[in-house]
Amino acid sequence: METKEEIWELRLYVAGNTPKSQTALTNLKKYCEEYLKDKYVIEVIDLLVKPQLAEGDQIFAVPTLVKKVPEPIRKIIGDLSNKEKVLVGLNIRPAIK
Template sequence: MAQNETTKLILYVAGETPKSLAAIANLERICKEDLDNRYEVQVIDLKKEPRLAREHSIVAIPTLVRQLPAPIRKIIGDLSDAEKVLVSLNVKGAQ
């Protein structure tokens, strides 16, 4: 990933469940501590927009999708393991 490239992340959640709230908080922490303000985050509540689950091939929640830079990468879970999230989304070099 280029050093000045913005990472676009989309987090799919289902309402305000404990796992959804944990994923949001963990993603905020990861972005703040590891992505040096080079990120854009969108949170999509699939309870409010259920059609997006099928359209975007979301099979479990919470799911974090790295939309940009290509290729698209996904990770499922509450994002509590920051190292795993960074490695899985291939943004470890963003520090």
């Protein structure tokens, strides 16, 4: 049985506080506020601080966004500036108004 109030668990892997990392986080927050209002958690992992965490999600490039929940797990590499690619990648269907 699927619940409508499932919390999306998103993990953004970055390497330091670079402009690309900042852009990725800004874009991600914007999309989440627009499409997943109050239904998401973003965890930012800086691989310069915790490089061992890259192995668990098999991170080969940064920034990389990993959607842990709801399944299936999805990954998107880059600064997330292509909104359509991010929404398709995360399997978010914009609500029809």
